[in-house]
Amino acid sequence: MAISYRAGPVAVGRRLGPEEFVSVRTAHTHDPLGDWGPCGACDLGPLSFCANMGRGTVSSLARVQCTLRYDAQDTMFREGDDGTAVYVLIAGAVKVYKLMPDGRRQITGFFFRGDMFGFCLETAYAYTAETISPVLACRLPMTLLRTLSQTAPEVQHRIMLRMIGKLATFHDHVLLLGRKTARERVASFLLSLSDRACRRGEPPSPLVLPMGRADIADHIGLTVETVSRAMTRLKRDGLLDLPSPGLVVLRRPKALRGIADGLTPEAA
Amino acid sequence: MAISYRAGPVAVGRRLGPEEFVSVRTAHTHDPLGDWGPCGACDLGPLSFCANMGRGTVSSLARVQCTLRYDAQDTMFREGDDGTAVYVLIAGAVKVYKLMPDGRRQITGFFFRGDMFGFCLETAYAYTAETISPVLACRLPMTLLRTLSQTAPEVQHRIMLRMIGKLATFHDHVLLLGRKTARERVASFLLSLSDRACRRGEPPSPLVLPMGRADIADHIGLTVETVSRAMTRLKRDGLLDLPSPGLVVLRRPKALRGIADGLTPEAA
DNA sequence: ACGCGACATTGATCTGAGTCAATTTATATC
DNA sequence: GATATAAATTGACTCAGATCAATGTCGCGT
Numbered sequence: 224m225a226i227s228y229r230a231g232p233v234a235v236g237r238r239l240g241p242e243e244f245v246s247v248r249t250a251h252t253h254d255p256l257g258d259w260g261p262c263g264a265c266d267l268g269p270l271s272f273c274a275n276m277g278r279g280t281v282s283s284l285a286r287v288q289c290t291l292r293y294d295a296q297d298t299m300f301r302e303g304d305d306g307t308a309v310y311v312l313i314a315g316a317v318k319v320y321k322l323m324p325d326g327r328r329q330i331t332g333f334f335f336r337g338d339m340f341g342f343c344l345e346t347a348y349a350y351t352a353e354t355i356s357p358v359l360a361c362r363l364p365m366t367l368l369r370t371l372s373q374t375a376p377e378v379q380h381r382i383m384l385r386m387i388g389k390l391a392t393f394h395d396h397v398l399l400l401g402r403k404t405a406r407e408r409v410a411s412f413l414l415s416l417s418d419r420a421c422r423r424g425e426p427p428s429p430l431v432l433p434m435g436r437a438d439i440a441d442h443i444g445l446t447v448e449t450v451s452r453a454m455t456r457l458k459r460d461g462l463l464d465l466p467s468p469g470l471v472v473l474r475r476p477k478a479l480r481g482i483a484d485g486l487t488p489e490a491a
Numbered sequence: 492m493a494i495s496y497r498a499g500p501v502a503v504g505r506r507l508g509p510e511e512f513v514s515v516r517t518a519h520t521h522d523p524l525g526d527w528g529p530c531g532a533c534d535l536g537p538l539s540f541c542a543n544m545g546r547g548t549v550s551s552l553a554r555v556q557c558t559l560r561y562d563a564q565d566t567m568f569r570e571g572d573d574g575t576a577v578y579v580l581i582a583g584a585v586k587v588y589k590l591m592p593d594g595r596r597q598i599t600g601f602f603f604r605g606d607m608f609g610f611c612l613e614t615a616y617a618y619t620a621e622t623i624s625p626v627l628a629c630r631l632p633m634t635l636l637r638t639l640s641q642t643a644p645e646v647q648h649r650i651m652l653r654m655i656g657k658l659a660t661f662h663d664h665v666l667l668l669g670r671k672t673a674r675e676r677v678a679s680f681l682l683s684l685s686d687r688a689c690r691r692g693e694p695p696s697p698l699v700l701p702m703g704r705a706d707i708a709d710h711i712g713l714t715v716e717t718v719s720r721a722m723t724r725l726k727r728d729g730l731l732d733l734p735s736p737g738l739v740v741l742r743r744p745k746a747l748r749g750i751a752d753g754l755t756p757e758a759a
Numbered sequence: 760a761c762g763c764g765a766c767a768t769t770g771a772t773c774t775g776a777g778t779c780a781a782t783t784t785a786t787a788t789c
Numbered sequence: 790g791a792t793a794t795a796a797a798t799t800g801a802c803t804c805a806g807a808t809c810a811a812t813g814t815c816g817c818g819t
């Protein structure tokens with residue numbers, strides 16, 4: 224793999240790796256695709272922020288967009304940094320978290336291919352973003368909202384849709400953290416990953432977990448040990464298989480859903 | 492005060508009480524205030540969604556806006572209802588929550604004077620909104636975003652700012668629920684109310700709690716008993732006074748902040 | 760002033776998840 | 790393939806907060 228990784232908080236790749244991100248083309252390339260078409264800087268297709276967007280708008284975005292490459296465990300931005308851009312993940316996985324002074328950590332979200340994060344506007348980032356695996360991301364400066372608000376209200380509108388979606392997931396996650404048992408949390412978490420895989424057009428079941436148990440624990444408000452025990456128990460109860468720590472086969476998704484929603488008594 | 496209120500999905504008052512909402516004027520009344528000025532349907536002043544907004548935009552909003560009255564314990568909308576409008580609270584307090592089939596409840600937010608909630612866009616509401624006290628609210632249909640996106644991108648932009656603010660509070664609340672102790676949660680909750688009071692131009696300290704202990708518990712992921720015990724202990728430790736259950740005097744806000752942030756060892 | 764009902768507080772006990780400590784299993788390196 | 794290292798699992802024990810059960814307090818209508 225002849226990929227040149229660059230050190231730095233925002234390693235910018237001029238060229239892309241050959242296999243991993245095959246159909247990615249150079250940013251700023253504009254094919255003559257007619258009135259509707261992609262920007263060319265990513266291969267997200269229908270998941271793209273620009274999917275089915277007016278060509279004029281797309282080229283405005285393409286002009287300010289840049290495609291960034293990160294290694295695993297890179298910090299993309301830190302809590303308190305000036306919020307200057309939103310990111311759309313093209314490949315890889317990202318976690319965002321907040322830390323307490325004594326080291327307690329809460330992962331407030333995971334992001335995958337097609338996801339947008341880093342919403343900000345005249346504000347600092349409220350959390351730190353760190354890559355879990357090597358990442359390719361499209362960076363959109365938020366100043367573009369001012370610039371494009373007149374000519375392309377579509378852009379604001381789409382970002383708003385993403386924010387509303389994120390708000391809805393927060394409501395769900397707050398319910399999970401405030402009121403669900405360990406078993407229910409793990410079931411809910413796995414199902415939410417599965418649902419998101421489906422929305423990306425991937426199969427719901429052989430589920431790949433790019434994050435470790437510690438990250439899962441810090442996301443759903445448990446300890447590593449409790450996450451592990453809950454998983455083992457779900458496996459023992461025939462609800463899922465764990466061929467390897469990073470792979471989950473959902474064997475009885477509906478029963479899992481029942482547990483996630485608190486319909487199944489804990490003893491079962 | 493000649494005010495006309497519309498009936499709605501839920502109990503709408505025809506007339507306003509004389510003292511409570513004194514300076515509220517008729518919606519759709521347009522005073523000749525020059526290029527910048529309020530819509531006239533509320534007395535929120537600088538807290539208003541329309542504060543310092545172009546007069547043309549304001550009158551567009553005033554045209555579609557309507558002012559609603561609710562009694563205490565009214566349901567404004569339910570989880571799953573078509574999301575058609577956002578609300579700005581002019582007076583009173585609202586809680587929004589999600590329920591689990593077995594009755595467990597998570598209050599995902601409280602809203603007060605000046606707050607906007609009910610963000611939606613081609614989506615159903617993700618939660619139920621219920622008033623805690625009598626409420627006066629300004630209702631803005633979300634279709635206006637489509638209508639005004641060209642002529643008044645300002646409106647989208649302002650809603651987006653509110654959403655970003657809400658996202659930031661969700662990150663904080665997820666940290667609270669996922670990683671804080673009972674004592675830290677109660678301290679954080681009281682301080683967040685205090686901060687919000689300040690932002691409304693009210694004093695930070697004699698804090699009025701319009702919600703009961705059960706609501707607080709369902710918001711910060713505890714039981715009534717634990718909330719009560721934590722409050723009592725904070726009082727015993729001289730950090731606050733509780734002249735009555737609904738009134739909190741913050742005696743040592745900085746020490747309270749230390750507890751909220753986990754800087755003070757639990758034993759203290 | 761009285762009594763009722765809702766809400767808040769306090770106390771005693773229980774338990775689900777945390778903590779501490781190995782042990783096992785994957786992954787990476789040579 | 791052998792070995793080192795990190796991650797995951799499992800087990801024993803503890804504890805913060807839940808549960809169950811009174812008791813106390815406030816507001817309100819009569």
